[in-house]
Amino acid sequence: MQNIDTSPLEKLRAYLETADLGEDGRLPPERELAEALDMGRTVLRKALATLQGQGLVWRHVGKGTFMGERPVASATDINALVLRTNPMEVMAARLAFEPEIARLAAANATGSQINDMRACAQKCRQAPTWRQYEHYDNRLHRSLGEATQNALLLALLDTMTTVRRAVTWSRRRDKPDRPPRDHHSFEQHDRILEAVAARDGQAAADAMRTHLRTVEQNLRESLGN
Amino acid sequence: MQNIDTSPLEKLRAYLETADLGEDGRLPPERELAEALDMGRTVLRKALATLQGQGLVWRHVGKGTFMGERPVASATDINALVLRTNPMEVMAARLAFEPEIARLAAANATGSQINDMRACAQKCRQAPTWRQYEHYDNRLHRSLGEATQNALLLALLDTMTTVRRAVTWSRRRDKPDRPPRDHHSFEQHDRILEAVAARDGQAAADAMRTHLRTVEQNLRESLGN
DNA sequence: TCTAAACCAATTTTCACATTGGTTCATGAA
DNA sequence: TTCATGAACCAATGTGAAAATTGGTTTAGA
Numbered sequence: 351m352q353n354i355d356t357s358p359l360e361k362l363r364a365y366l367e368t369a370d371l372g373e374d375g376r377l378p379p380e381r382e383l384a385e386a387l388d389m390g391r392t393v394l395r396k397a398l399a400t401l402q403g404q405g406l407v408w409r410h411v412g413k414g415t416f417m418g419e420r421p422v423a424s425a426t427d428i429n430a431l432v433l434r435t436n437p438m439e440v441m442a443a444r445l446a447f448e449p450e451i452a453r454l455a456a457a458n459a460t461g462s463q464i465n466d467m468r469a470c471a472q473k474c475r476q477a478p479t480w481r482q483y484e485h486y487d488n489r490l491h492r493s494l495g496e497a498t499q500n501a502l503l504l505a506l507l508d509t510m511t512t513v514r515r516a517v518t519w520s521r522r523r524d525k526p527d528r529p530p531r532d533h534h535s536f537e538q539h540d541r542i543l544e545a546v547a548a549r550d551g552q553a554a555a556d557a558m559r560t561h562l563r564t565v566e567q568n569l570r571e572s573l574g575n
Numbered sequence: 576m577q578n579i580d581t582s583p584l585e586k587l588r589a590y591l592e593t594a595d596l597g598e599d600g601r602l603p604p605e606r607e608l609a610e611a612l613d614m615g616r617t618v619l620r621k622a623l624a625t626l627q628g629q630g631l632v633w634r635h636v637g638k639g640t641f642m643g644e645r646p647v648a649s650a651t652d653i654n655a656l657v658l659r660t661n662p663m664e665v666m667a668a669r670l671a672f673e674p675e676i677a678r679l680a681a682a683n684a685t686g687s688q689i690n691d692m693r694a695c696a697q698k699c700r701q702a703p704t705w706r707q708y709e710h711y712d713n714r715l716h717r718s719l720g721e722a723t724q725n726a727l728l729l730a731l732l733d734t735m736t737t738v739r740r741a742v743t744w745s746r747r748r749d750k751p752d753r754p755p756r757d758h759h760s761f762e763q764h765d766r767i768l769e770a771v772a773a774r775d776g777q778a779a780a781d782a783m784r785t786h787l788r789t790v791e792q793n794l795r796e797s798l799g800n
Numbered sequence: 801t802c803t804a805a806a807c808c809a810a811t812t813t814t815c816a817c818a819t820t821g822g823t824t825c826a827t828g829a830a
Numbered sequence: 831t832t833c834a835t836g837a838a839c840c841a842a843t844g845t846g847a848a849a850a851t852t853g854g855t856t857t858a859g860a
Contacts, residue, residue, distance in 0.1 A: 391835095392835060411841065412821070431726065446678070454667070502665055503671060606851095637812065640853080
């Protein structure tokens with residue numbers, strides 16, 4: 351029982367070092383591997399269990415056995431994510447994320463992008479309904495993401511927006527008529543765009559933070575706190 | 576031709592206002608809808624084309640017709656995203672995102688989470704290979720995301736990490752031996768964790784930014800710039 | 801010229817089947 | 831008995847083809 355038990359483990363270790371696994375790090379199914387290493391499936395499974403305990407491999411029924419650490423599962427499952435979060439969490443994420451978006455937008459936005467954003471801000475002012483206001487507000491915030499010239503940041507922003515819509519969706523208040531003439535966002539949007547146009551990243555981030563804090567306050571009140 | 580043509584459009588508009596569409600805003604297939612509204616498929620399609628021109632609905636072969644604006648395609652398609660980005664973009668995203676993660680972690684981390692992170696930092700120091708070093712480095716950065724107590728932020732961080740691995744993957748250098756004893760990250764990790772433990776969000780964000788700037792510099796050199 | 805039916809192509813859904821890690825159990829050696 | 835061994839079985843997953851669905855296009859007919 352002394353080295354009869356350790357021998358398969360070392361055999362397996364040696365195999366893993368020399369084997370040319372595919373890009374995904376997947377190794378052959380247990381039945382094949384057992385035959386290739388000239389051992390029973392039971393003893394192979396024991397050896398694999400040891401390696402799994404050490405975090406060197408991970409396994410899943412129907413998939414196979416893989417080298418390395420188990421990949422993160424929930425990365426892109428938006429539906430599952432919506433169930434685990436809530437409006438205040440989304441707001442906190444926006445407050446962490448969007449000011450930095452604004453900062454980078456100030457550094458990288460093109461002239462035509464700035465024009466587009468100004469057009470969105472203008473449409474927000476003229477929107478005859480809350481629905482249309484939100485449409486252009488969304489476009490404005492996304493345009494800032496585009497202006498960063500960073501596809502990854504834009505994708506992350508889009509993901510956050512998707513979650514935000516899904517979370518906010520159920521409690522979508524039916525507001526009366528239209529945004530008031532002196533709606534706080536109008537001026538705050540202008541401040542953000544001024545800073546972006548002036549290439550002042552710090553001011554853009556601050557203005558965005560101020561804007562989102564106001565939105566957060568409104569959200570708090572609408573949630574009844 | 577005068578109102579024979581506008582009548583189907585108004586009928587369709589009236590339907591859209593009263594119909595109880597599912598959460599996805601999908602409306603019945605053309606054939607069903609045509610029968611329900613008692614009109615031919617051709618005239619229904621004309622009306623739908625009008626609404627589509629106004630941006631009120633969008634359609635796709637094999638999928639169906641949906642209310643609202645066409646959703647952003649790339650929100651969660653990581654594979655497509657990997658093709659459109661590059662290591663420097665990922666680095667810029669990390670620099671924008673992770674300092675704010677650290678700031679929120681400082682505000683919300685639990686004691687056991689701080690202990691976990693310290694354990695990761697310690698394992699980084701003792702790692703006998705670069706591979707294991709990266710393993711614990713990844714765990715440390717993700718633990719900071721967990722410490723924000725914000726499921727959405729953590730999901731965004733995971734997405735970014737997935738993309739980062741995929742992008743960096745092809746240019747994975749086979750470094751010799753192991754991280755040097757005085758590897759810059761060791762002390763920088765400690766600084767971040769000190770700030771988090773002291774509940775100093777600003778210091779945590781600054782320390783993270785400093786850390787990532789160093790990583791960025793190394794990346795630049797390894798890319799040959 | 802307009803309409804409705806037929807047809808087309810993109811997409812989703814369904815289903816059967818193979819694959820794979822996990823579990824149970826009878827067998828047999830120690 | 832006790833415990834390891836291997837075969838059979840189980841449930842989750844992947845695969846791939848066929849069928850159904852759906853918006854788009856063409857065509858014949860009134």
